Amino acid sequence: MRTPRAAYPVTWRVMDMLERLAAAVWPSSFQRGLPYLMLLPAVVLVGLLVLGLVQIGDTSLRVLDTNTFLMSEDYTLANYQRVLTENFFATVAGRSLMGSLIVTAITLLFAFPYAYLMVRTPSSALRKFLLVALFLPFFIGQVVRAYGWLIILGNQGMVNEALGLVGVPPMRLLYNYPAVLFGLVQYMLPFAVLMLAPALTAIPNELEAAAASLGAGWVRTFRHVVLPLSRPGLVGAGLVVVTLSLTDFAIPAILGGGTQDFIANAIYDQFFRTSDQGLGATLSLMLVAVGSILVGVVFMLFGAGTLAMGETRK
Amino acid sequence: MSHDKLSSMQIRRRTLLASMAAAGASAGLSTLGVSRAFAQEPEKPAEIIVRAWGGSWVDALKAGVSDSFTKATGIAVRHDLTEDNEIQPKVWAAVAQKRVPPIHVNWDTTTNATKSALRGVTEDLSDLPNLKDTTELAKPVGLDGYPIVNTYGYVYVLAYRPSAFPNGAPKSWKDLLDPKLKGRIALYNDGIGFHFPAQVAGGGKLEDIPGNMQPAWDFIAKIKEQQPLLGEDPDFTTWFQKGEIDAACTISTNAREAKKNGIELAWVVPEEGAKFDTDGLWIPKGLPENELYWAKQYINHALTKEAQQVWLDGLGLPGVVPGLTPPADLVDDPSYPVTEEAFEHLIRISSKVQVENESQWFAKFKEIMQG
Numbered sequence: 001m002r003t004p005r006a007a008y009p010v011t012w013r014v015m016d017m018l019e020r021l022a023a024a025v026w027p028s029s030f031q032r033g034l035p036y037l038m039l040l041p042a043v044v045l046v047g048l049l050v051l052g053l054v055q056i057g058d059t060s061l062r063v064l065d066t067n068t069f070l071m072s073e074d075y076t077l078a079n080y081q082r083v084l085t086e087n088f089f090a091t092v093a094g095r096s097l098m099g100s101l102i103v104t105a106i107t108l109l110f111a112f113p114y115a116y117l118m119v120r121t122p123s124s125a126l127r128k129f130l131l132v133a134l135f136l137p138f139f140i141g142q143v144v145r146a147y148g149w150l151i152i153l154g155n156q157g158m159v160n161e162a163l164g165l166v167g168v169p170p171m172r173l174l175y176n177y178p179a180v181l182f183g184l185v186q187y188m189l190p191f192a193v194l195m196l197a198p199a200l201t202a203i204p205n206e207l208e209a210a211a212a213s214l215g216a217g218w219v220r221t222f223r224h225v226v227l228p229l230s231r232p233g234l235v236g237a238g239l240v241v242v243t244l245s246l247t248d249f250a251i252p253a254i255l256g257g258g259t260q261d262f263i264a265n266a267i268y269d270q271f272f273r274t275s276d277q278g279l280g281a282t283l284s285l286m287l288v289a290v291g292s293i294l295v296g297v298v299f300m301l302f303g304a305g306t307l308a309m310g311e312t313r314k
Numbered sequence: 315m316s317h318d319k320l321s322s323m324q325i326r327r328r329t330l331l332a333s334m335a336a337a338g339a340s341a342g343l344s345t346l347g348v349s350r351a352f353a354q355e356p357e358k359p360a361e362i363i364v365r366a367w368g369g370s371w372v373d374a375l376k377a378g379v380s381d382s383f384t385k386a387t388g389i390a391v392r393h394d395l396t397e398d399n400e401i402q403p404k405v406w407a408a409v410a411q412k413r414v415p416p417i418h419v420n421w422d423t424t425t426n427a428t429k430s431a432l433r434g435v436t437e438d439l440s441d442l443p444n445l446k447d448t449t450e451l452a453k454p455v456g457l458d459g460y461p462i463v464n465t466y467g468y469v470y471v472l473a474y475r476p477s478a479f480p481n482g483a484p485k486s487w488k489d490l491l492d493p494k495l496k497g498r499i500a501l502y503n504d505g506i507g508f509h510f511p512a513q514v515a516g517g518g519k520l521e522d523i524p525g526n527m528q529p530a531w532d533f534i535a536k537i538k539e540q541q542p543l544l545g546e547d548p549d550f551t552t553w554f555q556k557g558e559i560d561a562a563c564t565i566s567t568n569a570r571e572a573k574k575n576g577i578e579l580a581w582v583v584p585e586e587g588a589k590f591d592t593d594g595l596w597i598p599k600g601l602p603e604n605e606l607y608w609a610k611q612y613i614n615h616a617l618t619k620e621a622q623q624v625w626l627d628g629l630g631l632p633g634v635v636p637g638l639t640p641p642a643d644l645v646d647d648p649s650y651p652v653t654e655e656a657f658e659h660l661i662r663i664s665s666k667v668q669v670e671n672e673s674q675w676f677a678k679f680k681e682i683m684q685g
Contacts (some may be wrong), residue, residue, distance in 0.1 A: 066670045069433040088681035095684075155557045170557075172497050175543055258503040258544025261684055269680070272399040273504055274673040275429055 053288070059281035064274075071278055079282035089266065089283070095177070096262040097290065099252075100245035103184040107241050108234060110185065111192035115233075116226075118193070119201045134190050146183055146254040150174065175257025183251040188244060192237040199233020200226075235302045242298075243291055263287045356604030361390040362418040362612060368395045369548060370571045374628025375421065379616045382624075386615070389608055398422050402430065405598045409435040415598035418609040424454060424464055424592045425506075425672070428665040431461035437597040439463050442610060444617035451592060452617070452634040456666035464592040465616055466631045469649045469660060470507030471581040471588055473550070473569035478560035487515040487533075487584050490561060496540050500553055500562040503544035505534070505679035507589045508563045510661040512537070514586035523663060524671040527678075535682050544683060554579060566649030570630045583648035583659050590651070590660035 026034075062071040063078050083089045118130040137145065152158050153173040160170045173179065203226060211221040249264035261269075263283060270280030364380065366372040372393050380391035394401070394417055401417065408415040420427070430436050431454070439445075439460040445452065454462045474484055478498070484490070490499050501508050509530050513520060518529025543549070543559060550564040554572040562569075566581055573579045595613045597606065615621055622633040627641050632650050644650040651657050 064673070066673065067432065069429045069669075086677065086681065088677060088684055091681075091684050174558075259541075259683055261680070266680075269504075269676070271403065272397075274676050275402065276673055277403075279673075 053285075056281045056284055059277050060285055062278045064276045064278055069275060079278045082279065083282050083286055092261050092263055092266045093286075093290070095260065096246055096264075097294075099177070099181055099184065099262065100242045103181055103188060103245040104238050104242045106181070106185050107188045107192045108196075108238060111189055111196055111237060112230075112234075114189070115193045115196035115200050119197055120205075134193055137187075137190055142187055142250045143254065145187065146251055149179075149183055149186075149255060153179065174255060175259065177256075177260050179255045180252050180260045180262075183255045184245050184248060187248075187251060188241045191240050191244065195237035195240055196230065196233040199230050199236070203229045231302065235298065235304065239295055239298055239304075242294060246291055246294070247287065263290075356607045358387065358389050359605050359608060361392050362605065362609055363392045363394050363416070364419040364421060364612065365396060365398070365401050365417045366393045366421045367398070367547065369551075370567070370628065371547075374625050377628055378623070378625025379612070379621045382621055383612055383615045387608070387611065391612070398426055402426065405430065406433060406435055409599050413600065414602065415600050418597065418601060418605060419612055420596050420598065422462070422594060422596060424462060424594050424665050425668045427462040427594055427596050428454065428457065428669045430596065430598075431457055432666075432669065435599050436461035437599055437601075437606065437610075439597065439610065439613060442614045442617065444614045447619075447636075448617055448634045449636060454592075454594065454665060456664045462594040462596045463613055463617065464594040464634060465622070466626055466629065466633045467590055467592045467651070468565050468567065468629075468631050469583060469588050469590050469651065470511075470563055471566045471569065471649050472561065472584050473554070473564050473566070473572075473579060473581040474561040475554065475559075476578060476580050483580065483582050484561065485582070485585055487511050487563075487586050489584075491536055491540060495560060498558075498560040499537075499540055500543040500545060500550060500559045500564070501537070502563070503546060504676050505683075507565070507591075508534070508537075509675055509679070510589050510663060511563075511584065511586045514661075515584075520661060520663075524667055524675075527675070531678055531682065534679065538682050538685070542683075551575070566647075567629050567631060570643075570649075581649060587659050587661045588648075590657070590662045 059071065060079055061075040061077070062073075063076055064070075065072055114130065114134075118127055118134070121127050121130075140148075150157075154160070155170045155172070157173075159173060164170065207225055207229070208221050211225050216224070246262075247264055248262060249268065252260050252262040252265055264287070267280050267283045267287065270276045270283060364375070366375050372395065376391075376393065380393070383389065384391055396404075398420070401420065405415050405417065405420065407413075420430075422430075427436070439462075442460070442463065445460065445463065448463075451467055452464045453460065454464060472484055472487065472490075476483070478495070479489075509527070510520065510523065512533040513523060513527055513530035516529030516531075516533030518526065522529075543553060545553065547565065547568050550559075550562050550568045551572045553559045554562070554569075554577050555575060569579055569581045595616060597609045597613070601609060616625070617635065619635045619637060622635045623638055626633045626638065630641055630644050630650065632638070632640070632652055640647075640650050640652065648656060648659065651660060
């Protein structure tokens with residue numbers, strides 16, 4: 001007797017067919033390879049980056065011939081010698097490194113209470129307000145934000161106008177190192193809060209209540225309970241902020257007035273102003289090296305924080 | 315009306331339109347200085363892409379050259395506002411990889427263009443008919459033939475806010491060392507335009523460039539103590555407008571633009587002199603034959619007296635075709651040199667010397683300013 005069509009609809013037959021096809025293409029014995037297959041696109045992308053680095057490494061070993069504006073055929077370490085011996089590059093590298101450390105410290109200091117309040121507040125309205133205030137800057141690009149500061153902090157900007165109302169003459173608030181650091185902190189704050197919030201959410205409320213019930217004040221609870229348990233978030237946020245600050249281009253270029261270059265600005269100059277791709281490539285590799293060493297030291301000292309998802313938190 | 319009559323009228327109308335188009339094209343091509351017969355001309359591209367600087371710079375190019383070129387040929391001109399130093403590696407990469415370059419014509423500083431010429435990525439422009447009517451300023455110094463055609467000259471003047479100089483206009487670059495100007499002056503962020511006058515202001519000689527530029531570096535080190543702002547063309551106009559600076563070493567066009575926008579501003583060529591340089595047009599290698607032809611026609615058109623007059627009125631700069639009339643506000647202005655006497659106060663160093671030493675000068679300037 002024929003099975004009625006309604007008992008086994010066409011869609012089921014299609015699904016059966018697809019299943020058989022999938023079984024033929026990807027037998028069950030291959031199941032263990034599925035995670036690796038899903039990893040493949042990311043590996044290919046990273047592999048392309050590595051290829052790019054190899055190319056940059058090759059270029060860094062060639063010098064510019066200013067008679068032909070072509071790179072030399074022979075390999076040489078001249079570019080590395082220049083980078084390691086010329087004062088200008090030491091100044092810029094020192095400024096970038098110091099700047100990224102200062103920005104990281106200040107950003108974490110500001111981000112922590114913000115994130116704590118955001119995850120702990122019982123008021124849903126306040127939480128929403130903090131979230132909106134956090135995400136709003138993401139919709140405004142870095143360059144636009146930097147130009148916003150030019151308008152606010154300029155000689156004829158809002159701040160100087162306000163100071164003028166109380167008799168303070170206009171003062172230079174822009175185009176110096178503090179202005180660059182200020183701009184970077186403002187740019188990095190949302191990143192740090194976003195990295196800290198999950199770590200703080202993971203700390204049970206009850207732990208703080210238990211500490212309080214045992215007589216610990218707010219400061220003691222913060223120091224001995226909240227701060228140690230939020231370390232993974234602090235480490236993760238710190239790593240993100242320090243690497244982004246170290247490699248930033250736009251904020252030093254716009255708020256620095258041309259006198260507060262970071263390494264990325266020096267790299268741009270070599271590639272696009274002097275056409276010296278060899279020197280630009282050398283600086284790029286040095287930046288990658290410095291950033292990697294910095295991150296490696298943090299990993300060794302504090303672990304990877306929230307970036308080490310699968311590991312037991314230290 | 316019969317069908318035959320209608321057909322006849324349509325044909326006549328089409329014939330008339332075609333004749334008018336041909337006449338218009340012939341008139342336009344005559345303006346361009348094209349001597350070939352219409353039938354021999356290569357196929358016209360829908361558009362040609364010309365890299366240009368933005369703001370008043372591209373407005374002037376459009377008004378003087380691009381619009382009239384489109385009117386004469388029917389070819390649209392698209393202006394690509396990618397920065398000159400950012401388009402350069404793209405063009406170089408395209409030529410090296412034998413790809414069609416991203417632009418047809420590059421409006422470039424002669425120094426920058428010289429690098430491309432030395433690298434061999436520029437087309438030879440020696441066969442442009444209108445070159446015969448140009449002054450020697452059109453010829454790039456230190457290069458064979460015409461890999462670039464210079465189209466005008468410009469001066470890096472000392473622009474200043476008169477209210478900041480109550481005792482009269484500054485006479486020397488040394489006037490920038492006045493303590494009251496601390497934090498109120500600006501230079502280009504690569505030092506361009508300032509090296510050579512700084513050499514003189516520092517007690518050195520121009521003949522010593524590039525062998526001994528210590529006097530220039532010593533003077534620039536003194537200027538560094540004045541905490542100058544360092545920027546690019548648009549920054550100067552903005553900084554003057556926003557009250558951030560009182561004096562700057564900048565191309566006169568930027569100062570004039572700020573003045574047009576209502577800012578109280580004047581400029582001088584100080585007693586040590588001021589750098590005179592040129593900009594030009596060039597064509598990257600690798601274009602299809604027909605597009606190369608029309609790109610050349612664009613540059614040829616830019617060398618006509620009519621195009622130069624309108625273009626350079628907008629920029630306020632002296633051109634390379636004799637007989638141009640200076641804008642009314644720039645008659646006898648030191649930033650618009652037309653006489654030999656006016657050129658005596660200006661410093662011109664060959665582009666080849668500049669490109670050969672640019673990297674070192676740049677590094678030295680940065681070392682002083684970023685220190």
